[in-house]
Amino acid sequence: MKMSLTVGRALALLAASWLCASAAVGQGAGAAASASGAAVAPRSEVIDAARLLRDVEALAADEMQGRKTGTEGGAKARDYVVDAFRRCGLKPFGASYLQPFSFERGGKTYAGSNVVGYVEGKSKGAARRLVVSAHYDHVGVVRGEIYNGADDNASGVAALLAMAEYFGRHKPAHPIVFAAFDAEELGLQGSRWFVKSPPVDLKTVVAEVNMDMVSRSDRNELYAAGAHPYPFLKPYLDRVAAAAPVHLLEGHDDPKLGRGDWTLQSDHGAFHKAGIPFVYFGVEDHKDYHKPTDDFSNINREFFVRATETILSAVKLLDENLDAISASAAAAVKK
Numbered sequence: 001m002k003m004s005l006t007v008g009r010a011l012a013l014l015a016a017s018w019l020c021a022s023a024a025v026g027q028g029a030g031a032a033a034s035a036s037g038a039a040v041a042p043r044s045e046v047i048d049a050a051r052l053l054r055d056v057e058a059l060a061a062d063e064m065q066g067r068k069t070g071t072e073g074g075a076k077a078r079d080y081v082v083d084a085f086r087r088c089g090l091k092p093f094g095a096s097y098l099q100p101f102s103f104e105r106g107g108k109t110y111a112g113s114n115v116v117g118y119v120e121g122k123s124k125g126a127a128r129r130l131v132v133s134a135h136y137d138h139v140g141v142v143r144g145e146i147y148n149g150a151d152d153n154a155s156g157v158a159a160l161l162a163m164a165e166y167f168g169r170h171k172p173a174h175p176i177v178f179a180a181f182d183a184e185e186l187g188l189q190g191s192r193w194f195v196k197s198p199p200v201d202l203k204t205v206v207a208e209v210n211m212d213m214v215s216r217s218d219r220n221e222l223y224a225a226g227a228h229p230y231p232f233l234k235p236y237l238d239r240v241a242a243a244a245p246v247h248l249l250e251g252h253d254d255p256k257l258g259r260g261d262w263t264l265q266s267d268h269g270a271f272h273k274a275g276i277p278f279v280y281f282g283v284e285d286h287k288d289y290h291k292p293t294d295d296f297s298n299i300n301r302e303f304f305v306r307a308t309e310t311i312l313s314a315v316k317l318l319d320e321n322l323d324a325i326s327a328s329a330a331a332a333v334k335k
């Protein structure tokens with residue numbers, strides 16, 4: 001299929017940045033040091049890699065106490081994300097970025113809050129838009145140990161912020177809603193609440209892009225799930241995979257795989273249940289999954305930056321082709 005000029009150019013630019021990453025050409029003079037002064041950020045032409053790492057480091061710090069919903073640590077993480085949304089220039093729906101909700105679980109009532117904002121698009125009106133999301137909560141302190149959840153899912157939130165920052169500087173074709181969901185670890189509560197009481201008409205949401213665990217893979221492998229239930233998304237994922245610096249593998253979205261089917265295992269599941277096509281980006285579970293050792297020091301910085309660039313190129317491609325995707329989705333429903 002012939003690529004449109006804009007997308008081809010965008011991908012060529014991205015490919016160029018990946019090529020010269022090792023040559024350390026790019027944003028800012030000299031290697032950027034993290035707040036701890038130790039870490040050096042890989043270079044990127046398209047995202048602020050040092051900022052990306054600083055956001056993970058901050059969200060996965062002990063002071064966030066593992067970011068459990070309804071705890072002091074969870075509130076600290078929420079406030080951090082609100083400040084970051086403001087920093088990225090995202091607009092709130094109404095007066096606040098917060099979308100509070102409450103739910104019962106295990107005989108306990110929890111108060112949670114999604115953090116939601118948007119960027120406008122070049123298109124007149126908002127007949128079509130994307131939602132891009134990542135959950136910011138984790139499991140908190142368990143048996144006295146802090147579960148910092150650096151990969152799960154401070155990494156997804158940092159990638160979300162990098163994209164918000166990017167689209168704040170590069171206006172997308174269509175509006176994009178950015179959602180940092182709460183209470184994913186307690187049963188996808190935040191995304192289910194968002195779908196139940198959306199800040200926008202859900203009929204205008206053509207697709208949802210969710211990120212959950214995107215910073216660790218010893219095999220340089222990032223998965224994109226969604227093309228099995230939504231085959232019209234496959235050509236776009238194939239194009240991203242062909243130019244990506246990580247191995248972008250499509251899969252983990254076939255019910256025949258049982259637990260290997262990730263369709264309902266993170267926030268995209270709430271959108272899928274509402275009939276909204278999704279693309280979920282994530283890595284295979286690793287030895288520190290849901291362990292107190294899922295720490296900032298264990299993330300793979302090079303992989304993380306390249307995975308974030310890859311997801312950004314996917315969001316750009318979906319945005320550029322949203323009208324065609326919307327038509328394919330409508331045709332698929334009719335079948």
Ligand SMILES: [Zn+2]
Nearest residue numbers: 152153212213
């Ligand atoms: Zn997660």
